[in-house]
Amino acid sequence: MTDVAGERTGVPEVAVPSVDVAPESQPIGWRHRHLLDVDGLVAADLELVMRTADAMREVLARPIAKVPALRGRSVTILFYEASTRTRVSFEVAAKNLSADVVNIAASASSVTKGESLVDTVRTIEALGAQMLVMRHGVSGAPYLAAEVFGGSVLNGGDGWHAHPTQALLDLYTMRSRLGGGPSGLGVAGRKVVILGDVLHSRVARSNIWSLTAAGADLWLCGPPTLLRGFEAWAGRGAAAGRRFTVTSDVSAALRDADVVMALRIQRERMSSGLLPSLREYAARYGLTAARVATAKPGALVMHPGPMNEGVEIAADVAAGPQSVITDQVTNGVAIRMALLYLLAGVSPAESAKP
Numbered sequence: 001m002t003d004v005a006g007e008r009t010g011v012p013e014v015a016v017p018s019v020d021v022a023p024e025s026q027p028i029g030w031r032h033r034h035l036l037d038v039d040g041l042v043a044a045d046l047e048l049v050m051r052t053a054d055a056m057r058e059v060l061a062r063p064i065a066k067v068p069a070l071r072g073r074s075v076t077i078l079f080y081e082a083s084t085r086t087r088v089s090f091e092v093a094a095k096n097l098s099a100d101v102v103n104i105a106a107s108a109s110s111v112t113k114g115e116s117l118v119d120t121v122r123t124i125e126a127l128g129a130q131m132l133v134m135r136h137g138v139s140g141a142p143y144l145a146a147e148v149f150g151g152s153v154l155n156g157g158d159g160w161h162a163h164p165t166q167a168l169l170d171l172y173t174m175r176s177r178l179g180g181g182p183s184g185l186g187v188a189g190r191k192v193v194i195l196g197d198v199l200h201s202r203v204a205r206s207n208i209w210s211l212t213a214a215g216a217d218l219w220l221c222g223p224p225t226l227l228r229g230f231e232a233w234a235g236r237g238a239a240a241g242r243r244f245t246v247t248s249d250v251s252a253a254l255r256d257a258d259v260v261m262a263l264r265i266q267r268e269r270m271s272s273g274l275l276p277s278l279r280e281y282a283a284r285y286g287l288t289a290a291r292v293a294t295a296k297p298g299a300l301v302m303h304p305g306p307m308n309e310g311v312e313i314a315a316d317v318a319a320g321p322q323s324v325i326t327d328q329v330t331n332g333v334a335i336r337m338a339l340l341y342l343l344a345g346v347s348p349a350e351s352a353k354p
Contacts, residue, residue, distance in 0.1 A: 014048040019055045019337075020067050023345030030342040034146045034153045037162040039209045039239070046171065046185055046214060052338035053172050053331070059096065060334060070099040070344055076129040078120070079156065080106040080136045085305055085329055086156050086165070090133045093336035102129070121145045131343065134158075152343040160200050166304050167206035169335040171214060173328050174259055177300055188215030193253050193295075195287060196263030196312050199226040199274075203304045204263060208233075212242035219245045221253035222263075222285060225274040250285055257295040261302040262287045262313040278311050287313045292322065300324050 017028045029048055032040065041049075059067055075094040079087050087103070094101045104124070106112075111120060117136070124132065130151040134142050139159030146153040157163040175186035192211055198204045198220050211218045220230055227246055234246045247253055254260060265281055275281050292301060301313075301323045309315040318325060 014044055014051060016048075016051045016055060017341070017345075019052065019059060019069055019341055022069055022071075023341050026345075028342060028345045030346060033343070033346050034142075034155075035164050035339055035343060036142050036146060036153065036155045037209065038164045038167050038206050038213075041210070041213065043185065043213060046168075046210065049168055049335065049338055049342065050172055050175055050185065052342060053334040056096075056334040056337040056341075057331075059337070066096050066098060068098045069341055070094070070097040073097075073099045073130055073344055074102070074128045075099045075131045075133065075340065076102045076104060076124050077133045077156075078104045078106070078124065079134070080111070080141075081157070083135060083156070085332065086135065089329070089332040090154075090156065090165075090336050090340075093333050093340055094133075096333070096337055097340055099131075099340070102127075117141060117144060118148050121149050125149055125151070131340065152346070154339060154343065157202055159202065160205070161202055162206045163202040163304075164206050165332070165336055165339060166203050167210040168339070169328055169332045170203075170207060170261065170302065170304070171210050172335050173302065173324055173331050174300065176331070177324055177327070178258065185214040187211065187259075189217060190258040191217045191219065191256060191296075192259040192261070193219045193221055193257045194261045194263060195221045195250070195253065195285065197226045197265050198222050198230060198263065199228055200266055201263050207261075208238050208244060212238040212244055217245075219247065219253045219257070221247055221250055223275065223281065224248050250291065251294065254291055254294045257299055259300045259302060260287060260292065260295055261304070262307075263304070264306060265308055265312045267308070278308075282311050286311060287317055289314060289317055289320070292317055292320075298322060302328060304328065 014029055017026055059065055077087060077090055091101055132149055133154045133156050134145055135156035136158050139161035141158050142153055142155040155162055155164055178186045178190060194204050194207060230246045234244050237243045299322060301317055303313055303325050307313055307318060309318055
Protein backbone atom coordinates (compact mmCIF):
# COMPACT_ATOMS: atom_id res chain seq x y z
CA MET A 1 0.00 0.00 0.00
CA THR A 2 1.11 3.61 -0.44
CA ASP A 3 0.73 6.72 1.63
CA VAL A 4 -0.27 10.17 0.38
CA ALA A 5 3.24 10.78 -0.88
CA GLY A 6 3.24 7.55 -2.86
CA GLU A 7 5.84 5.86 -0.65
CA ARG A 8 5.54 2.24 0.36
CA THR A 9 4.20 1.69 3.89
CA GLY A 10 3.39 -1.34 6.03
CA VAL A 11 -0.17 -0.24 6.79
CA PRO A 12 -3.24 -0.76 4.60
CA GLU A 13 -4.74 2.33 3.02
CA VAL A 14 -7.68 3.78 4.90
CA ALA A 15 -10.39 6.20 3.88
CA VAL A 16 -10.09 9.29 6.05
CA PRO A 17 -13.50 10.72 6.96
CA SER A 18 -14.46 14.35 6.42
CA VAL A 19 -14.75 15.43 10.03
CA ASP A 20 -16.78 18.56 9.26
CA VAL A 21 -19.91 16.47 8.67
CA ALA A 22 -21.80 13.90 10.73
CA PRO A 23 -20.02 10.51 10.83
CA GLU A 24 -23.15 8.55 9.96
CA SER A 25 -23.43 10.45 6.66
CA GLN A 26 -20.35 8.82 5.12
CA PRO A 27 -18.77 5.37 4.89
CA ILE A 28 -16.05 4.89 7.51
CA GLY A 29 -14.02 1.72 7.94
CA TRP A 30 -14.62 1.52 11.67
CA ARG A 31 -16.79 -1.24 13.14
CA HIS A 32 -16.15 -1.10 16.88
CA ARG A 33 -19.12 0.04 18.93
CA HIS A 34 -17.07 0.49 22.12
CA LEU A 35 -13.43 1.30 22.90
CA LEU A 36 -12.63 -0.67 26.03
CA ASP A 37 -8.99 -1.42 25.21
CA VAL A 38 -6.71 -1.50 22.18
CA ASP A 39 -6.17 -5.26 22.14
CA GLY A 40 -8.82 -5.71 19.46
CA LEU A 41 -7.43 -3.06 17.11
CA VAL A 42 -5.40 -4.07 14.06
CA ALA A 43 -2.95 -1.92 12.11
CA ALA A 44 -5.67 -0.59 9.80
CA ASP A 45 -7.75 0.50 12.83
CA LEU A 46 -4.75 2.26 14.34
CA GLU A 47 -4.00 4.02 11.07
CA LEU A 48 -7.62 5.19 10.77
CA VAL A 49 -7.47 6.66 14.28
CA MET A 50 -4.13 8.35 13.53
CA ARG A 51 -5.31 9.91 10.26
CA THR A 52 -8.62 10.99 11.74
CA ALA A 53 -6.64 12.64 14.54
CA ASP A 54 -4.60 14.44 11.85
CA ALA A 55 -7.88 15.87 10.55
CA MET A 56 -8.86 16.86 14.09
CA ARG A 57 -5.51 18.63 14.55
CA GLU A 58 -6.40 20.70 11.49
CA VAL A 59 -9.71 21.59 13.16
CA LEU A 60 -7.87 22.60 16.35
CA ALA A 61 -5.62 24.92 14.31
CA ARG A 62 -8.59 26.90 12.98
CA PRO A 63 -9.52 30.30 14.45
CA ILE A 64 -12.73 28.65 15.73
CA ALA A 65 -11.77 25.11 16.69
CA LYS A 66 -15.20 23.61 16.37
CA VAL A 67 -17.19 21.48 13.90
CA PRO A 68 -20.89 20.48 14.01
CA ALA A 69 -20.19 16.76 13.50
CA LEU A 70 -21.80 15.56 16.76
CA ARG A 71 -24.43 18.26 17.12
CA GLY A 72 -27.41 16.84 19.02
CA ARG A 73 -25.39 13.90 20.34
CA SER A 74 -25.30 13.50 24.13
CA VAL A 75 -21.96 12.56 25.72
CA THR A 76 -21.79 11.78 29.45
CA ILE A 77 -18.44 11.75 31.24
CA LEU A 78 -18.58 9.59 34.38
CA PHE A 79 -15.43 9.45 36.48
CA TYR A 80 -15.12 7.42 39.67
CA GLU A 81 -11.51 8.58 40.13
CA ALA A 82 -9.89 11.99 40.23
CA SER A 83 -8.49 13.18 36.91
CA THR A 84 -7.36 16.37 35.21
CA ARG A 85 -5.84 15.54 31.82
CA THR A 86 -8.17 12.77 30.73
CA ARG A 87 -11.45 14.22 31.99
CA VAL A 88 -10.83 17.74 30.71
CA SER A 89 -9.44 16.41 27.43
CA PHE A 90 -12.60 14.39 26.78
CA GLU A 91 -14.80 17.35 27.67
CA VAL A 92 -12.92 19.69 25.34
CA ALA A 93 -12.96 17.06 22.59
CA ALA A 94 -16.72 16.50 22.83
CA LYS A 95 -17.48 20.23 22.90
CA ASN A 96 -15.21 20.83 19.89
CA LEU A 97 -17.43 18.36 18.03
CA SER A 98 -20.54 20.30 19.19
CA ALA A 99 -21.84 17.44 21.35
CA ASP A 100 -23.98 18.07 24.42
CA VAL A 101 -21.73 17.21 27.37
CA VAL A 102 -22.68 16.18 30.91
CA ASN A 103 -19.95 15.73 33.54
CA ILE A 104 -20.60 13.48 36.54
CA ALA A 105 -18.20 12.96 39.43
CA ALA A 106 -19.07 9.81 41.32
CA SER A 107 -18.22 11.54 44.61
CA ALA A 108 -21.11 13.96 44.00
CA SER A 109 -23.60 11.42 42.67
CA SER A 110 -25.96 8.78 44.04
CA VAL A 111 -22.99 6.40 44.16
CA THR A 112 -22.30 7.84 47.61
CA LYS A 113 -25.75 6.58 48.64
CA GLY A 114 -25.02 3.05 47.53
CA GLU A 115 -26.21 3.09 43.93
CA SER A 116 -24.63 0.31 41.87
CA LEU A 117 -22.68 0.85 38.67
CA VAL A 118 -25.38 -0.88 36.62
CA ASP A 119 -28.11 1.33 38.09
CA THR A 120 -26.03 4.44 37.50
CA VAL A 121 -25.43 3.52 33.85
CA ARG A 122 -29.10 2.72 33.28
CA THR A 123 -30.10 6.03 34.86
CA ILE A 124 -27.66 7.94 32.67
CA GLU A 125 -29.03 6.25 29.56
CA ALA A 126 -32.62 6.97 30.63
CA LEU A 127 -31.64 10.64 30.87
CA GLY A 128 -30.58 10.63 27.22
CA ALA A 129 -26.89 9.69 27.13
CA GLN A 130 -25.78 8.20 23.80
CA MET A 131 -22.06 7.97 24.50
CA LEU A 132 -20.48 7.22 27.87
CA VAL A 133 -16.89 8.06 28.78
CA MET A 134 -15.99 6.25 31.97
CA ARG A 135 -13.11 5.94 34.41
CA HIS A 136 -13.28 3.48 37.27
CA GLY A 137 -10.89 2.18 39.90
CA VAL A 138 -11.97 -1.43 39.38
CA SER A 139 -10.54 -3.32 36.43
CA GLY A 140 -13.26 -4.44 34.05
CA ALA A 141 -15.92 -1.95 35.17
CA PRO A 142 -16.31 -0.39 31.68
CA TYR A 143 -16.94 -3.87 30.26
CA LEU A 144 -19.87 -4.27 32.65
CA ALA A 145 -21.15 -0.83 31.66
CA ALA A 146 -20.93 -1.81 27.97
CA GLU A 147 -23.15 -4.83 28.61
CA VAL A 148 -26.05 -2.68 29.86
CA PHE A 149 -25.55 0.60 27.97
CA GLY A 150 -27.30 0.96 24.63
CA GLY A 151 -24.81 3.40 23.15
CA SER A 152 -21.00 3.46 22.98
CA VAL A 153 -18.68 3.20 25.97
CA LEU A 154 -15.18 4.70 25.94
CA ASN A 155 -12.83 3.50 28.65
CA GLY A 156 -11.05 6.43 30.27
CA GLY A 157 -9.00 4.08 32.45
CA ASP A 158 -9.99 1.11 34.63
CA GLY A 159 -7.97 -0.11 37.59
CA TRP A 160 -4.62 -1.54 36.54
CA HIS A 161 -6.14 -2.94 33.37
CA ALA A 162 -6.32 -0.48 30.48
CA HIS A 163 -6.11 3.12 29.32
CA PRO A 164 -6.73 2.88 25.58
CA THR A 165 -6.96 6.57 24.72
CA GLN A 166 -3.64 7.25 26.47
CA ALA A 167 -1.97 4.48 24.46
CA LEU A 168 -3.38 5.91 21.23
CA LEU A 169 -2.28 9.47 21.99
CA ASP A 170 1.16 8.12 22.90
CA LEU A 171 1.37 6.36 19.54
CA TYR A 172 0.14 9.49 17.78
CA THR A 173 2.79 11.61 19.50
CA MET A 174 5.54 9.19 18.50
CA ARG A 175 4.22 9.04 14.92
CA SER A 176 4.06 12.83 14.69
CA ARG A 177 7.60 13.29 15.96
CA LEU A 178 9.39 10.29 14.47
CA GLY A 179 7.60 10.26 11.14
CA GLY A 180 8.75 8.27 8.15
CA GLY A 181 10.01 4.78 8.69
CA PRO A 182 8.76 1.62 6.96
CA SER A 183 5.30 1.94 8.51
CA GLY A 184 2.67 4.63 8.23
CA LEU A 185 2.39 4.37 12.01
CA GLY A 186 5.95 5.68 12.32
CA VAL A 187 7.29 3.34 15.03
CA ALA A 188 8.02 0.08 13.20
CA GLY A 189 11.50 -1.07 14.16
CA ARG A 190 11.94 1.82 16.60
CA LYS A 191 13.12 1.01 20.11
CA VAL A 192 10.55 2.23 22.62
CA VAL A 193 11.27 1.90 26.36
CA ILE A 194 8.63 2.08 29.09
CA LEU A 195 10.43 2.65 32.39
CA GLY A 196 8.98 2.51 35.90
CA ASP A 197 6.05 0.98 37.76
CA VAL A 198 4.88 -1.33 35.01
CA LEU A 199 3.10 -3.67 37.43
CA HIS A 200 0.41 -1.15 38.41
CA SER A 201 0.24 0.72 35.11
CA ARG A 202 -2.85 0.53 32.90
CA VAL A 203 -0.97 2.82 30.51
CA ALA A 204 1.82 0.24 30.08
CA ARG A 205 -0.64 -2.59 29.48
CA SER A 206 -2.49 -0.75 26.73
CA ASN A 207 0.77 0.46 25.18
CA ILE A 208 1.96 -3.14 24.93
CA TRP A 209 -0.96 -3.91 22.61
CA SER A 210 -0.77 -0.76 20.49
CA LEU A 211 3.01 -0.52 20.14
CA THR A 212 3.54 -4.17 19.27
CA ALA A 213 0.69 -3.95 16.74
CA ALA A 214 2.46 -0.94 15.22
CA GLY A 215 5.73 -2.90 14.97
CA ALA A 216 7.79 -1.17 17.66
CA ASP A 217 10.74 -2.86 19.37
CA LEU A 218 9.20 -2.53 22.83
CA TRP A 219 11.17 -2.80 26.08
CA LEU A 220 9.73 -2.74 29.61
CA CYS A 221 12.15 -1.83 32.38
CA GLY A 222 11.93 -1.35 36.14
CA PRO A 223 12.73 -3.01 39.46
CA PRO A 224 12.02 -6.76 39.43
CA THR A 225 9.21 -6.30 41.96
CA LEU A 226 7.41 -3.98 39.53
CA LEU A 227 7.75 -6.32 36.53
CA ARG A 228 6.24 -9.49 38.01
CA GLY A 229 4.28 -11.49 35.48
CA PHE A 230 5.43 -9.49 32.48
CA GLU A 231 8.30 -11.85 31.71
CA ALA A 232 5.76 -14.63 31.13
CA TRP A 233 3.62 -12.34 29.00
CA ALA A 234 6.65 -11.33 26.95
CA GLY A 235 7.50 -14.99 26.44
CA ARG A 236 4.04 -15.68 25.03
CA GLY A 237 4.00 -12.49 22.97
CA ALA A 238 1.28 -9.88 22.92
CA ALA A 239 -0.51 -11.55 20.00
CA ALA A 240 0.31 -13.33 16.75
CA GLY A 241 4.00 -13.56 17.61
CA ARG A 242 4.37 -9.89 18.56
CA ARG A 243 7.21 -10.00 21.10
CA PHE A 244 8.57 -7.48 23.57
CA THR A 245 11.50 -7.43 26.00
CA VAL A 246 11.38 -7.23 29.80
CA THR A 247 14.49 -6.31 31.80
CA SER A 248 15.66 -4.70 35.03
CA ASP A 249 18.90 -3.60 33.38
CA VAL A 250 18.25 0.11 32.82
CA SER A 251 21.47 0.58 30.87
CA ALA A 252 20.58 -2.13 28.36
CA ALA A 253 17.03 -0.84 28.03
CA LEU A 254 18.00 2.77 27.34
CA ARG A 255 20.90 1.99 25.02
CA ASP A 256 20.05 3.34 21.53
CA ALA A 257 16.39 3.92 22.45
CA ASP A 258 14.31 6.10 20.13
CA VAL A 259 11.67 6.82 22.78
CA VAL A 260 11.75 6.63 26.58
CA MET A 261 8.50 6.84 28.52
CA ALA A 262 8.73 7.18 32.28
CA LEU A 263 5.81 5.96 34.41
CA ARG A 264 4.62 7.49 37.65
CA ILE A 265 5.85 5.78 40.78
CA GLN A 266 2.70 5.46 42.83
CA ARG A 267 3.65 6.51 46.34
CA GLU A 268 0.84 4.45 47.80
CA ARG A 269 2.71 1.31 46.68
CA MET A 270 5.56 2.05 49.08
CA SER A 271 3.62 0.65 52.03
CA SER A 272 3.48 -2.79 50.39
CA GLY A 273 7.26 -3.15 50.41
CA LEU A 274 7.74 -3.26 46.65
CA LEU A 275 10.40 -0.54 46.82
CA PRO A 276 12.92 0.12 49.59
CA SER A 277 12.52 3.90 49.19
CA LEU A 278 11.71 6.55 46.61
CA ARG A 279 15.25 7.85 46.93
CA GLU A 280 16.74 4.50 45.98
CA TYR A 281 14.33 4.15 43.05
CA ALA A 282 15.33 7.60 41.77
CA ALA A 283 19.01 6.70 42.07
CA ARG A 284 18.70 3.37 40.23
CA TYR A 285 15.87 3.92 37.76
CA GLY A 286 15.05 7.63 37.64
CA LEU A 287 15.18 9.17 34.17
CA THR A 288 18.05 11.63 34.47
CA ALA A 289 19.86 13.64 31.83
CA ALA A 290 22.81 11.25 32.08
CA ARG A 291 20.58 8.26 31.37
CA VAL A 292 18.78 10.01 28.51
CA ALA A 293 22.22 10.67 26.97
CA THR A 294 22.71 6.90 26.55
CA ALA A 295 19.69 6.72 24.25
CA LYS A 296 19.84 7.79 20.62
CA PRO A 297 20.58 11.48 20.02
CA GLY A 298 17.30 13.35 20.06
CA ALA A 299 15.38 10.46 21.62
CA LEU A 300 11.87 11.43 22.68
CA VAL A 301 11.09 11.71 26.39
CA MET A 302 7.49 10.98 27.37
CA HIS A 303 5.36 10.66 30.50
CA PRO A 304 1.60 10.02 30.72
CA GLY A 305 1.28 12.19 33.84
CA PRO A 306 0.89 13.15 36.55
CA MET A 307 4.60 13.32 37.27
CA ASN A 308 6.64 12.97 40.45
CA GLU A 309 9.56 15.15 39.42
CA GLY A 310 12.76 14.07 41.08
CA VAL A 311 11.52 10.48 41.47
CA GLU A 312 10.79 8.75 38.15
CA ILE A 313 11.93 11.73 36.06
CA ALA A 314 14.27 14.63 36.72
CA ALA A 315 12.78 18.11 36.43
CA ASP A 316 15.34 19.20 33.82
CA VAL A 317 14.51 16.15 31.68
CA ALA A 318 10.76 16.68 31.96
CA ALA A 319 11.18 20.27 30.76
CA GLY A 320 14.12 19.61 28.45
CA PRO A 321 14.35 19.93 24.66
CA GLN A 322 13.71 16.20 24.10
CA SER A 323 10.53 16.19 26.16
CA VAL A 324 7.23 15.83 24.29
CA ILE A 325 5.11 15.62 27.43
CA THR A 326 3.09 18.75 26.62
CA ASP A 327 2.61 17.37 23.08
CA GLN A 328 1.02 14.30 24.63
CA VAL A 329 -1.51 16.48 26.46
CA THR A 330 -2.32 18.50 23.33
CA ASN A 331 -2.55 15.41 21.15
CA GLY A 332 -4.94 13.87 23.66
CA VAL A 333 -7.67 16.27 22.52
CA ALA A 334 -7.21 15.36 18.84
CA ILE A 335 -7.15 11.62 19.55
CA ARG A 336 -10.27 11.78 21.73
CA MET A 337 -12.06 13.89 19.13
CA ALA A 338 -11.17 11.23 16.56
CA LEU A 339 -12.43 8.38 18.72
CA LEU A 340 -15.69 10.10 19.64
CA TYR A 341 -16.23 10.79 15.95
CA LEU A 342 -15.48 7.25 14.81
CA LEU A 343 -17.61 5.60 17.50
CA ALA A 344 -20.51 7.94 16.80
CA GLY A 345 -20.69 6.62 13.25
CA VAL A 346 -21.33 3.02 14.30
CA SER A 347 -24.83 1.81 15.09
CA PRO A 348 -25.26 -1.11 17.56
CA ALA A 349 -26.80 -3.22 14.78
CA GLU A 350 -23.77 -3.03 12.47
CA SER A 351 -20.96 -3.01 15.02
CA ALA A 352 -18.48 -5.80 15.52
CA LYS A 353 -17.53 -7.13 18.92
CA PRO A 354 -16.29 -4.39 21.29
